[in-house]
Amino acid sequence: MPQLESVKSSVTDVCICINSEEDKQKNISHGAEKTNFQEEDKAPDNDGNNTESKDFQKQNSIANEPLTSCGLHLNDFNIPEDFDEVAVTEDVLERMLREYLGDNDRNSPWTIKKSPISGRGVFATRDLNPGDLVFCDVPLALGPRAGSSCPLICVGCHKTDSFTFTGCTRGCGLPVCSAACETAPRHRAECQLLHQPGRTQWSARLLRGLTPLRCLLLPPDKKKILLCLQAHQHSQHAFEVEYIKNEVTLSPTEECFLKRACCTLDSNAFRASTSLRGLYPLGSLLNHQCTPNTQHGYDEDNRLVVRTAVFVPAGVELTNSYTPLLWSTQARRHNLAFIKHFACNCLRCQDPQEMGARLGALPCARDGCPGAVLSVDPLLATTKWRCDVCGIIVPGRQAALVQNTLGNLLESVNQDDPQQVANFLLRQQGVLPQTNQVVVEMKRILVELYGHREGWNWAELTDCMLTHKESLCRELLELVRLLGAGQCKLRGIFLYELHCTLMEKLRRMSLTDDGLKNETRDVFQEALAAIQEAVDIFKDDSTAPSDARRRLEDALKSSWSAVPA
Missing domain, CATH: 1.20.58 (Methane Monooxygenase Hydroxylase; Chain G, domain 1)
Structure with a gap:
């Protein structure tokens, strides 16, 4: 681990030792990737209760059929024709979602309209005070996250804290934590579909592909809602389909639908726990702002509960954040561009000071200078950075390398060890700006340890x-x-x-x-x-x-x- 006392000298070296343009670009990219980004979820959260919505169970007619009489075949999936071209107006989509959620309240605090931020959005129909309930959303699909580093999860009860995971004895190749979970309603249809006689081991890859497979098992009305949601079409998405194809023979139409489901999940899914993601159709329409006006959690039935965080006047768009609140502008914008495929230009992103939070502040390389180096124009990737005390100018690519150095320091600390985290904070005093994202993250971790x-x-x-x-x-x-x-x-x-x-x-x-x-x-x-x-x-x-x-x-x-x- 590099010593924090030498960070300023390392920063100085970074600013003068760039050997070639090719190396510069490689290091800039590497520096941005050092941030601990989420892999596919719309909204990072703390762990939640892992019990699926009762409404979701009741509405999933296939999953509630007895296993012995399920009779499920791939040609029963009822995939709509021209499913990749489903487009509805905001009014029609709102009617569909109100019917799905059973929300017929004429005084409902939300409506769907065209958004000046992007596409469609959810808007307040009346003045809302902090803490007011906006809506409760039921997941169309709920299942394991696709990340390879996510903790193991039982497909029957969605618990992650069991030490008795075994392969389902019915031969589906998925992990369960008890005999009761083998016949859990949410698991029956997929178990029938994936059954292979004599199979006793569970597959980690199949588990990662389970949530889009559950989308394929949805009834037609829910599939139609799914197809109304935005879906990323970039090559990095839908890798889970290959895992499913190793287990099930798919028609071209079914394979295309699965790819669309994967892309929809990557664009819209919320992280309900460290291992669980849910596709919440109304929640997915909340557009992003780096300081949102709502906050959300999950009730005991894993419904998404959205409340206002600040006063929201009638007619104002309700927003969510797709990135952690305490990330710097550079980290947030890189994450959004790489995973969500858009550039955020919100007021917070435009402000070099980040409303006074200064999470992107870097140490000044000039000897004896106590100043912080901040981006001159955060919306411009190649912008110069300037010290707020001595005025020294730092090129953007060099600032990216400094961020990379700090990222390496963060990765070198065992973040489960309070002593290591405390030592890190002690050593960086007088070296790094106290508002720097890396320092703030370590402070947050120590508070929770x-x-x-x-x-x-x-x-x-x-x-x-x-x-x-x-x-x-x-x-x-x-x-x-x-x-x-x-x-x-x-x-x-x-x-x-x-x-x-x-x-x-x-x-x-x-x-x-x-x-x-x-x-x-x-x-x-x-x-x-x-x-x-x-x-x-x-x-x-x-x-x-x-x-x-x-x-x-x-x-x-x-x-x-x-x-x-």
């Missing part, structure tokens, strides 16, 4: 560690505020962590005789306010910290609440 890892639980943290975590929580909350993200999920998480930290601080104060009542009450009131807002942000989100509501209840019953002012 302290107090929640074996050997690093709350009682085992030193007072210095506890104080450090409190400081990091406040820094991260300030970044979220600067970005104008409102009641986003990240704010909820950081408020939850701040509450936990302050309550541990209170516990330690109660063990000493020098704890002042006024100070104790002030700390408690802040801790209580933090968990109240966090729970209000999470509401019924199954991906929220499991003990958030209990912590709120405990705080309200706490003896500290009775400490007089």
Whole structure:
């Protein structure tokens, strides 16, 4: 691992040691790829509950047939004619989705219209306050993600935490965690289709191709909705079809539909957990903004629950972010161009300061200069970068190489080890700008490690560690505020962590005789306010910290609440 103390000298070397134009371009590309990009999902999320929607199960008539009488054949897939040319108006699509979701409320807060951002979009029909429910969306298809590094998942219950995965004994080549999951409703049709006598082992490749296969098993009305959604047509998509073709003989029409399903999933799927993705038709119509005005989670039935994060006036388009909120402009735009195939030109992307967050700030290479180097024109890939203190100019390709160096530093740290993460942050002080994306990411990781890892639980943290975590929580909350993200999920998480930290601080104060009542009450009131807002942000989100509501209840019953002012 390169020493962080030598980063500035490495940056200087980068700025003067570019040997050829070919090497320059290669390094620029490599530098951008160092960011930890998502592989196919529309919206990165925390782990969610892995129980499929009851509505989805009821509507999937094929999957609910008994296995012995399913009688499924490939010519029963009912693929619409000219399926690659399905096009409907916004009004027709809205009627289709309302019928699918059972949403006939005349006072519904959403409608579908042409979007000035891109294509179609979802718009507010009335003024919406932060935290208002916009819609609940039922997945057309729910299944394993296609990434090779995703944790193993049971195809029957969608759990990932089992240590007893085995191949389905019915010979389908898919992993299950129990005998009950072999006959789970969502698994029956695919199990019948993939059955091979005598097969006992499960296939990782087949698992990666299962979700588009489930799209092929959808009834005609759901297939039509799927075909109304945007689908990427680039060569990097639809690799899963080859995995399926190794198991099932497909007609040309069926193969084309599977490719279309893969491309639709890559364009629109939401990550419901580390291993699960869902195709949510209404949610997929939310266009991207790097600081969106909505936030989303998942209920216990794996429905997508979308709420407003800020005040949204009637007639304003509702937006989602396809990239993590705390990525820099360069990382977000590269990711969107590579995976989503568009260039974002939102207000945040246009601002070199990123609304004060300065996540793309790089260290100045000039000796003794404490300044940060920022892009002059973030929308221009070849733009110059300038130090905000000494004014030194850095070519764009050299800035990309600096980003590559920082990416290597990030990859060299074991991000599951609190000590390594803390050491990284300690060594970079005075070397990297404190708002740099790499530094911010490591701060976020340490906040989520302290107090929640074996050997690093709350009682085992030193007072210095506890104080450090409190400081990091406040820094991260300030970044979220600067970005104008409102009641986003990240704010909820950081408020939850701040509450936990302050309550541990209170516990330690109660063990000493020098704890002042006024100070104790002030700390408690802040801790209580933090968990109240966090729970209000999470509401019924199954991906929220499991003990958030209990912590709120405990705080309200706490003896500290009775400490007089």
